Amino acid sequence: MEILDSDILILGTGIAGFTSALHASEASGKLRISMISKLHAMRSHSVAAEGGISGVLYPGTDSKEIHAYDTVKGSDYLADQDAVELLAENAPSEIKFFDHIGVPWNRGDGGKIQQRPFGGMSSPRTAFAADKTGFFMMRALYDEALSRENIGIFHEHFATKLLIINGKSIGAFAFDIATGEEKIFRAKACIIATGGASRTFGFTTTSYSTTGDGTAMAYREGIPLKNMEFVQFHPTGLVPSGILITEAARGEGAYLINAKGERFMADYAKSKMELAPRDIVSRAIITEINKGNGLKEEDSGMEHVLLDLRHLDKNVINVKLPMVKELTMKMLDLDPSKEPIPVRPVAHFTMGGIHTDINGRILMADGKPLAGAWAIGEAGCVSVHGANRLGSNSLSQCSVWGRLAGKAAADYALHYNGNIADERSMMDVASAESARISSMLSSKGTKTPYDIRERLCAEMDKNMYVFRTSEGMAAAEKAVLGLMREFKDIYIEDKGSVYNTNLRDAFETENLLTLAYAIIVSAKPRLESRGAHAMVEYPKRDDSNWLKHTLVYRQGEGYAISYIPVKITRWKPEERRY
């Protein structure tokens, strides 16, 4: 087993991972930084981010304070307000940073970077590069990283275990998907930036790769996951594939209409209409469908409403929303300037994640930091989005905390004294993991990972969707526990070592089971409706009992739940009206 040494290991090569790598690289040319991706590094799911990145570029009628307030209100008051202020404070310079590394921002008069309206944002403060913002940011980051000699990129390596020895993070165990070789990535500091877990659902906007591997690995090591019950359902997933139709479409003026042709949002959010926060719009759509005001797509049997762009200027579609047109033309043979687009709410973002402090340092259940470990981007939970994220805050979160963690990890690695870890204990853990992989490969079971994954997704789509009930969640818990037992009887048909995606799929399925279970057991006790967690029996927010973050962590073979207070600095919780 090869041991690869570096100062900083970054798991995941999305916007958060790459940003942290660049800032660590800049901190000192002496630091050796390794990044590993289970894909080719430039193909991470961040490429699919469309609408833009928030940040007040032009104070005046708008301000950082209003950005922070909108975010807190959007979060249904579950966001930590000190973290939100940090986001609003630093987001504008992140947009300029991306200008400096090559993002082709849409520009207006005199070359000023344009900003567009977004859901829950009271002023236009979302910078954008057409509707491929995430893609352009990723390409700029990847290309910038190529120019830095102290960043090493390991494409197509799949990490299966975090190496934590004596309460200290010392890297990760991974295998090279292309060859099957097992490797130990030993590092003084480790940053987890492996993204969200929306693939726990079948109907989702996210890439097939969005399986929350880092979050699941952290859970297996006893690290708490925070606020996992809050899964964002984006209002406009394309029927039947779930592909994202960006909120920017509504930002540029598109309407949501039901089968009767009515702009039904008037009944749910009179002043913000289609630009209310996502949790509210998603509930409105499902309510309309439940009232019988939806339409049905024949082949898939999916019920939906319509997103109407027909009244938009063709130039707006071509310049600011080209991808919407490209996607609907290629996938549905539908021209959005002639026909409305069939959409329904779709799993999109994991508000929860690995428990961290305001600087992205991983915290254990006792509130103490895990030495040498950070979690950022969608994998981490500061929490800055609380119970519901506002659109375009995710890209600013990724770069703000990417920068913080990159610099902090660099500082930590530069001041590191002594050996990284006792080599023997490290080899013991790695050998045990290697044995686990071998036994999975040679297992004579009967179940395929695909069958288990398909049933898991169906269960989550059915019982953990936009509206939840106690009964449904209990059924989901039972079903997932059953699937976890079945997973022990797994069979890997592909026995090869070269690019064995069958084996990778089994590990991903295992991670999805872990995270689905964490979502369900975090959601079950929360007997209120807050942000994206809407319970039919408890339709109101209950601040006296539930204004707190959920922590779930592994305890033996079972799990434990605990709660920590929300940090409230300036804005007392009040009723959310839009």
Next chain:
Amino acid sequence: MRASRYMIFLYAAMIGVPLLLLIYSILTFAGISAEIVYLRILIAAGLIIYCISAAIEVYSHRRAAAAKGVFPVSKGEEHLDSGRSKGREVKFKVARFDPKDGKMKEYIYAVKADRFTTVLDALLKIKSKQDATLSFRYSCRMGVCGSCGMVINGKPSLACETTVFSAAKGAGEISVQPMRANPLLTGLVTDFDDFFAKHKEVKPTLFRKDETEKLEAKEAYNQDAKETAEYLPYSYCIMCGLCMDACPVVNTNPDFLGPQALSQAYRYHMDSRDEMGDERLTSIDKLTGAWGCEFAGACSRACPKGVDPASAIQLLKADIVKNEAGDIF
């Protein structure tokens, strides 16, 4: 560079014609007219030779590329139980590379598809229900990550953007092969190491003299919408590799940087924020760089994102010449 045997005529004509033209103009200038008739005939002959040998050259490249594209394929397995899902049954002939014996084998599957089903959906159905050993790359399934490039019915395509019905047309049959420009790894998976190395070689980074300001940005750089438009069309590259797969030169000369890398060189070269100067241009001023392109245009036709590498490369050539002319005068 691997030149075909006709190249000698091409080069002879390339040098001969301008030389004759030069002599012709000198003679005209000197008022000598007797030999001019013969010279005209010679020049015309030279031009004809040039055209014929250039055509042969391009043709031989294409034929070599095509020959490389047709893998010797032996019979693999048949999985004809497509399950009971709704839709029309479509037959998939998948040419898979087997790393154990280094051979291509054709596997046959039947998949039920409806009007929404993409080739990627179909391959995933095959993998999950019929044959878990089939390997291929994929991720976003919305045409932006660049993972799922492959050759579908002979055409370099993204599997996630190609619907089964559009690919199958009337035939009811779809052939799928790995990309040809990269070394084969297994199944439909190819090795991108060289591809990434070529991309890196053209220095695809926005270069600034002030590195610190780059990361600790205070103000956005000046760039207006018109300046953005100069490079924007070339910035849509998702690095899927399909242009390289389509390029006849890449397929016969593995050292050629190719349309992907060169289009990205042009993208950064044209960005008004870039301060690299001529270094990037100089690095591609070679036969395996911009001059390797024979302007077949296959790359631009193959690009699923509408990037036009062929035009980028010709514009690069023009800028290189402009630069060199500037050096001389």
